[in-house]
Amino acid sequence: MPSILFVCIHNACRSQIAEAICRSLVDGTWRIASAGTNPSDRVDSKAAVVLDRHDLAMRSPTPKGFDDLPAIGWDYIVRIDGEKKPLSAQAGRVLEWDIPDPFDGPMELYETLFEELTRRVRQLIREIEKKPK
Numbered sequence: 001m002p003s004i005l006f007v008c009i010h011n012a013c014r015s016q017i018a019e020a021i022c023r024s025l026v027d028g029t030w031r032i033a034s035a036g037t038n039p040s041d042r043v044d045s046k047a048a049v050v051l052d053r054h055d056l057a058m059r060s061p062t063p064k065g066f067d068d069l070p071a072i073g074w075d076y077i078v079r080i081d082g083e084k085k086p087l088s089a090q091a092g093r094v095l096e097w098d099i100p101d102p103f104d105g106p107m108e109l110y111e112t113l114f115e116e117l118t119r120r121v122r123q124l125i126r127e128i129e130k131k132p133k
Contacts, residue, residue: 002128003031005074005089008081011036011063013044014099015080017114020056021121031072037085039063044103050110078124080117095124 006018015034022032040063051057066089077091082098097120102109 001029001031003074004076006034006078009036009038010040012040013047016043016058017047018117018121020051020058021118024056025125033069035064035066035069039065046110050114
């Protein structure tokens with residue numbers, strides 16, 4: 001059962017969208033989560049709108065930090081924010097995607113973010129599925 005943790009600063013937009021996309025593309029045996037290094041007090045409403053447009057939803061409508069996650073070692077941690085601060089979660093492999101936050105921009109930026117995250121998440125899933133078990 002592969003495990004992937006998506007991380008951004010606030011867990012209000014990018015990591016939440018990546019988590020929702022990933023959950024929609026894999027079966028229920030995969031462990032998928034998201035967290036923020038400095039969680040916000042609320043999710044980005046435009047992130048929720050873009051997910052709704054694609055018939056997806058956030059699993060948790062409240063941003064989470066590392067303390068809200070199970071204490072496991074993750075197979076992959078995907079850092080979407082470009083930050084270099086050490087993480088309090090352990091991973092077999094850390095990926096750096098460094099995708100800009102569309103915070104309060106026009107909906108076109110959120111759609112572009114959704115498309116980019118979908119492309120990258122699909123590629124990651126393909127890579128994981130190709131690995132010998």
